Amino acid sequence: MVEQLLNALTLAGLLFLVSAGLSLVFGILRVVNFAHGVFYMLGAYLGFTTVALSGAFWPALVVVPLVVGTLGTLIESSTLRFIYRRPPLYQLLLTFGLALILEEGIRILYGPTAKGIDPPAYLEGAVRLGSLQYPRYRLFVVALGLVVAAAVWLFLRKTRAGLVIRAVAQNSEMADCLGADVARVRTLVFGAACALAGLGGVAAAPMTTAYLGMGIGVIVDAFVVVVIGGLGSIGGSMAGSLIVGAAQTWGAFYLPETAMVIMYAVMGAILIFRPWGLFGEPE
Amino acid sequence: MRRRDFLTMAAVGGVGAGLGVPGLLRRATAATPIKIGMPAALSGGYAQYGIQAKRAAELFTKDITAKGGVLGRPVEFLYEDTAGDPATAVRKAQKLVEKDGVKFLTGIALSSEALAVSAKCPEWKVIFMSTINGAGALTAKAWNRYFFRVNTSGPMGARAISLYLAEGPMKRFFALGSDYAWGRDSVASFTTQITAAKKEIVGTDYPPVGTKDFASYIAKIRQSRADGVYLALPGQDATIYLKQAHQFGLNREVKPIMEILELENMKAVGDAMVGAIGSSRYPFTVDTPRNRDFVKRFHDLHGLYPDMFDGETYEGLEWLAQVIQKAGTDDVEKVIDTWEDSSYEGLEGPFFMRKCDHQAVQPGFAVEAVKDPKYPHPVPKILATYPGEKVTPKCRTEDFS
Numbered sequence: 001m002v003e004q005l006l007n008a009l010t011l012a013g014l015l016f017l018v019s020a021g022l023s024l025v026f027g028i029l030r031v032v033n034f035a036h037g038v039f040y041m042l043g044a045y046l047g048f049t050t051v052a053l054s055g056a057f058w059p060a061l062v063v064v065p066l067v068v069g070t071l072g073t074l075i076e077s078s079t080l081r082f083i084y085r086r087p088p089l090y091q092l093l094l095t096f097g098l099a100l101i102l103e104e105g106i107r108i109l110y111g112p113t114a115k116g117i118d119p120p121a122y123l124e125g126a127v128r129l130g131s132l133q134y135p136r137y138r139l140f141v142v143a144l145g146l147v148v149a150a151a152v153w154l155f156l157r158k159t160r161a162g163l164v165i166r167a168v169a170q171n172s173e174m175a176d177c178l179g180a181d182v183a184r185v186r187t188l189v190f191g192a193a194c195a196l197a198g199l200g201g202v203a204a205a206p207m208t209t210a211y212l213g214m215g216i217g218v219i220v221d222a223f224v225v226v227v228i229g230g231l232g233s234i235g236g237s238m239a240g241s242l243i244v245g246a247a248q249t250w251g252a253f254y255l256p257e258t259a260m261v262i263m264y265a266v267m268g269a270i271l272i273f274r275p276w277g278l279f280g281e282p283e
Numbered sequence: 284m285r286r287r288d289f290l291t292m293a294a295v296g297g298v299g300a301g302l303g304v305p306g307l308l309r310r311a312t313a314a315t316p317i318k319i320g321m322p323a324a325l326s327g328g329y330a331q332y333g334i335q336a337k338r339a340a341e342l343f344t345k346d347i348t349a350k351g352g353v354l355g356r357p358v359e360f361l362y363e364d365t366a367g368d369p370a371t372a373v374r375k376a377q378k379l380v381e382k383d384g385v386k387f388l389t390g391i392a393l394s395s396e397a398l399a400v401s402a403k404c405p406e407w408k409v410i411f412m413s414t415i416n417g418a419g420a421l422t423a424k425a426w427n428r429y430f431f432r433v434n435t436s437g438p439m440g441a442r443a444i445s446l447y448l449a450e451g452p453m454k455r456f457f458a459l460g461s462d463y464a465w466g467r468d469s470v471a472s473f474t475t476q477i478t479a480a481k482k483e484i485v486g487t488d489y490p491p492v493g494t495k496d497f498a499s500y501i502a503k504i505r506q507s508r509a510d511g512v513y514l515a516l517p518g519q520d521a522t523i524y525l526k527q528a529h530q531f532g533l534n535r536e537v538k539p540i541m542e543i544l545e546l547e548n549m550k551a552v553g554d555a556m557v558g559a560i561g562s563s564r565y566p567f568t569v570d571t572p573r574n575r576d577f578v579k580r581f582h583d584l585h586g587l588y589p590d591m592f593d594g595e596t597y598e599g600l601e602w603l604a605q606v607i608q609k610a611g612t613d614d615v616e617k618v619i620d621t622w623e624d625s626s627y628e629g630l631e632g633p634f635f636m637r638k639c640d641h642q643a644v645q646p647g648f649a650v651e652a653v654k655d656p657k658y659p660h661p662v663p664k665i666l667a668t669y670p671g672e673k674v675t676p677k678c679r680t681e682d683f684s
Contacts, residue, residue, distance in 0.1 A: 007498035104326060112331040114522050114551035119530075126532040135530035138498075207530070208495055208523045209551050213328025217493050252499035256488050 003132050004249055010138045010207075012245030013145020017200030018218050019225035020152060020237045021193030027169040027232025028189045031080060031091045035098040037219030038106075039194045043068050043201025044210035045106055048115040057120040057206075064202045065195035072194025076187045084186075099215065107212055114211035141203050148199070149238050156234060165189060169232060221248075224267050230280025239278050316359035317352075317613050319600070320379030321390035322372050322400070328493065329367035329392050331518055331547050332415055332592055336390035337362060339414075339596035342584050343604075353604045354611070361385060365396060372396035373403060380407045386615050387412060389599060393517070394418035394437075394465040404429035408615055414599040415592045417543075418464040419472060419681035422642040426679055428619060431641040433599035433634070434592075435674075437465050437515065438472035438681045440542050440562035442674045443647030444513075445473060447560075447667050449480035453510035453538065456482060459500060459524070460515035460542075462489040469515035469542045472681055477513075485509050492517065497524045501531050514561075515542040522551045529555035544650050546590040549661040556652045556661050563650045565594035565631060566663040574630040588658065594630055602627040602634065635671065639678035647674030 022036045043064050050060040075098065083090045118124070119137040126133040156162035167175040168185045176182045200218075201210070208214065225244050229236025244263055251259035276282045321340060323333030340360045347358050361383050363375035372391060379385045388404070389412040391397045397416035404411045405427050413421060413430070417437030421430060435443075448456075458473055460466030466489060474484050486507040488500055504512050516524055521541065525548060528534050534555065541548075541561030549556050567578055567589045577597065581589045589597075603622075607613050610621035623638040632646040650663035676683050 003502050004499065007496065007502070010498070011496050107326065107330060112334045113547055114331075114519060116522075116526065116551045116553055118553075124530075126530065133532050135527075135532075137530055204495075207527060209519075209526060211328065211519050211522070211551075212326070212330055213493075213519070214495075216327070217495060248496070249499050252490065252494075253503065256490070256500075260491055 002129070003134065004253055006134055006138065006142065008242070008246040008249040009142045009145070010245075011249060012241040013141050014200055014204050015218075015221055015225055015241040015244055016145050016149055016237055017196050017203065019222040019229070019241055020149075020234055021196040022219075022222050023226045023229070023232055023234065023237045024189055025193045026226070028165060028172075029076075029080065029084070029186050031084075031095065032088070033190075033193075034092065034095040034219065035075075035102065036095075036193070036197055036222065037215030037217075038099045038102040039068055039072065039197040039215075040201040040204070040218050041210070041212075041215035042071075042102060042106065043198030044117075044205040044208075044214060045110055045115065045201075046198070047202035047205045048110075048117050048210050051117050057117070057123075060117075060202050061199065065199045068198030068201075069191040069195030073187050073191035075194075076190035080190065081183065081186070103212065103215060110210075112212060114209040115205075116209045117205040119206040137206055141207070144203055145241075148196070149234075152196075153234055153238075221263075224263055226277070227267050228270050228277060230277025233277070233279040236277055236279030316357040317354070317387075317607065318359050318361060318383060318385040319387045319389060319603075320361050320363070320376065320383065320385035322363045322365050322375040322379060322388065322396075323390040324367040324392040324396075325362065325364040327366040327368075328519055329517070332392035333364070333367075333390065335590055335592040336392070336415065336596045338581075338585055339589075339593045340390065340600065342581055343597055343600040345584065346580070347604060353607050354613070358604070362390075365391070367393055367396065369393070369396045369399040373399050376400045376403065377407070380409050386410065386613055386618075387603065389414055389603075390596065391416060393463075394421070394468075395463050397421060398425055398464060401425065401427065401430045410615055410618060412599050412603055414596040416465070417469065419468045419676070420464065422640040423676075423679050423681050426640050428641075429615075431622065431636065431643075433602060433636075433643045434595040435562075435564040435645060435647060436642065436676075437469040437542060438676055438683075439647055439674050440564065441469050441472040441513075441515075442476060442676070442683055443562040443667075443669050444540060444542070444560070444649055445476035445480060446647075446669055446673065447649035448477060448482065448511070448540070454482055455485045455507070455509045455511075456540075457486045457488075457504045457507050457509040457512045457537070458484055458515075459488050459490065459504070459512055461517055461520055462491045465517070466492075466515045468681065470513070473513050473515075473542075476683065490516075490520070492520065494520055495523065497527050498531070500524075501528055501533050504528075504537055505531075505533055509537050511538040511540045513540045513542070518545060518547050521545070522548050525552045525556055525559065534558070543591060544652060544663055546588065546660070546662070549652055549663075553660065554654065557654055558652065560649065560651045560666065563648045563663050564591040565589075565598075566591075566648055566650050566665055567594060568663055568665060569631040569648075571631060573628065577630050588662075598627075598629045598634070602629075602636075632668075633671070637675075637678065642675060644671035644675045646671055 047060040225240035229240030251262040325333040365372040413432040419438040460470035539559040544561035635644040647669040649667040653664040
């Protein structure tokens with residue numbers, strides 16, 4: 001029981017890092033970013049490179065989010081910025097195209113073989129918790145997820161920058177009139193979202209290796225998370241991640257034949273009874 | 284944008300993701316070449332399999348060109364990317380047949396794709412040569428005259444490792460197979476055979492393809508107190524399982540037994556993989572003169588050691604070329620007649636194409652992942668070799684006598 005709880009929290013931690021950015025980008029930019037999963041994958045691959053170059057795991061946790069975040073701001077200011085006023089279909093095509101370009105770029109650079117990263121030596125192996133043996137690294141991922149979730153929440157609620165971001169999310173034109181630099185907020189939020197996804201990729205890599213297709217795999221789950229939690233809501237991303245993490249973990253344990261169905265059934269129920277999501281606001 | 288737009292777009296995007304990227308890899312045409320179509324998974328999560336088929340085709344092209352081609356004609360490969368999706372595979376195969384006029388299809392990665400494409404071949408009147416696909420059904424209830432399987436099938440792999448385990452000390456097994464044709468087939472086959480050897484199956488599970496977190500399954504396997512866990516998981520899923528089971532400390536308690544022990548896994552998982560056993564469709568460490576020479580040529584061209592489907596695909600292509608040469612034509616019906624009941628000296632031993640279900644009878648291997656200072660990653664060490672008659676099922680079935 002404790003073990004399944006920890007498993008659910010591990011998965012929820014990774015899902016939060018991805019879905020928080022997806023949700024933020026939608027809240028601020030009103031763009032559904034299909035390329036978001038690829039930034040997660042890019043994070044994992046860059047994590048592999050950083051670990052290989054530096055010989056240590058920790059630098060990757062800092063360097064990779066910075067690199068992926070910077071790349072995100074560049075992509076936003078060179079492509080997305082020009083199509084905010086166009087119909088949503090343009091944004092879909094653009095982000096989907098970006099996803100394909102980045103994914104194939106990674107394949108050409110790194111080849112088709114998955115790249116394994118080893119966790120740092122003191123996070124290797126399992127620790128005894130009573131009768132239970134649990135990998136140290138997974139406990140670290142749980143902690144990382146909690147710390148980042150708390151930090152993002154505090155940032156948005158308690159800082160001036162967070163206030164501006166929330167104002168832009170609520171009404172970008174009004175925020176613009178009141179002197180907020182909306183274009184800059186959008187660029188930075190997009191970059192921050194990419195950085196979070198990149199961090200998620202680094203954190204996932206020791207558990208799953210860095211592999212082609214990991215972006216597509218995670219983006220589907222992340223969409224389910226934001227639909228359940230509510231678009232544009234960080235609290236919703238946290239709740240959604242926990243629900244999806246729990247559904248997948250317990251589902252696989254107790255009802256393996258229907259593990260995937262459970263997750264989508266929850267999403268279906270939410271769409272029927274509360275279509276704006278648990279923490280979203282009705283339009 | 285409103286929420287409804289978001290949902291519509293999510294749905295559209297999902298469909299788009301399934302379509303994949305078109306492969307644009309063409310070679311210049313010479314006079315009336317023999318065209319071989321490869322609707323292979325060249326992008327996406329199963330790209331490693333498509334790329335193995337492509338690497339083998341590249342070496343084969345080089346070798347056959349040096350020999351002056353087949354029937355004096357050059358061999359041309361046409362690649363299309365299926366991204367591992369059955370519907371796309373059928374569409375791309377149809378394009379290769381109807382637009383490009385290929386008479387031979389090969390290089391298809393997943394059994395789900397293979398089942399979909401094979402069903403169309405009698406209508407298209409083209410040969411589909413499997414060099415990768417494991418699902419037993421392809422040469423049993425789903426078989427047709429236009430399908431040939433050069434590679435070892437899933438049930439054959441399960442047979443080889445079962446024969447090995449039957450004599451070993453392990454008694455209790457857990458079976459974990461990916462939730463699609465090949466995974467389920469292999470688990471069923473393993474269960475039948477290991478039970479016949481008076482061993483016990485203490486649990487079975489079918490995780491979905493693309494599972495990212497095996498923690499729940501690992502907990503169940505540990506609780507089952509099995510001695511070994513039989514794994515029929517495709518490439519990346521196996522890598523993730525082995526990595527996570529290692530972190531949970533499970534590999535020491537429950538020995539991993541792989542339906543296919545691949546180099547891809549060994550490269551990605553590294554030393555945590557050492558000690559895993561399994562069957563191999565083609566272990567590149569087989570010590571035959573033909574194979575030593577092949578491994579060297581392959582390494583010279585690609586700078587790496589051949590994985591299972593590099594070897595199996597190369598063998599398939601070489602055999603097909605010999606059959607066309609012997610038939611004196613690339614006419615599909617005549618090639619089929621010539622291929623049936625013919626023999627071929629493969630890289631790892633003798634092959635025989637039996638007429639009744641077009642399954643190639645060939646040696647089976649039980650192997651173990653070991654460290655060898657000569658190589659940059661763990662490599663398969665051969666534990667036992669079984670002759671073709673012992674590891675090939677009865678005609679058009681998945682059963683063994």
